[in-house]
Amino acid sequence: MSNILSDEALDQLFREAHTHNTWLDKPVTEDILRQIYDVMKWGPTSANSSPARFVFLRSQQAKQRLRPLLAPGNVEKTMAAPVTVIIAYDLLFFEKLVKLFPNAPAMRDFFAQNPQLVEATAKRNSSLQGAYLMIAARALGLDCGPMSGFDNAKVDEEFFSAGKECEGCDQEFFPAGHVRSNFLCNLGYGDRSKIFPRNPRLEFNEACSLL
């Protein structure tokens, strides 16, 4: 049986973990981004499909490509954040099932023949993986600012269309045309003096049924 986490750990992951809009002048290293990925990748996905793909925008050059695609209220905090992650999903995720789910080789063809299931699976599981990413980041001492206020189609065009898969970097994680953005998340060390007061959450009886 697993140990129960301390109150301090639960505070850090959930109860005291606010959405952040203002960032301290403290860099987020490539090493910590790799650590976040190496923790969050263990979160479960259906058929171990792992459809999420992550683009970590670190340079001003990369951020400027995003700027005009953001809702006005998201521009300043995103430009100021040390890192902005595009949490995306690969509609050809099933091509990796040979590696990821070798115990059921038929799953690859099952997905390949069912585009509606592919889309639902990619969206559902990349959203989960985005949440795992935020919890991993918080566990490793960072703060998060998730955002859906941006133009998904334009982000897909700018970052995932032919010839733009990996502009300005030397790796090609994203073959063109089949990766779509889900949501964005600013990452950094937040300025705790600037967080908004916590809004309430639904009580157990408002959100849960015990049958």
Ligand SMILES: Cc1cc2nc3c(=O)[nH]c(=O)nc-3n(C[C@H](O)[C@H](O)[C@H](O)COP(=O)(O)O)c2cc1C
């Ligand atoms: C998927 C998602 C999308 C969001 N989109 C935006 C956004 O576009 N702009 C924004 O300012 N906040 C956005 N938020 C932040 C939420 O409003 C915030 O997380 C929520 O009010 C809880 O705040 P708290 O974490 O400080 O309690 C988003 C949060 C999530 C999880």
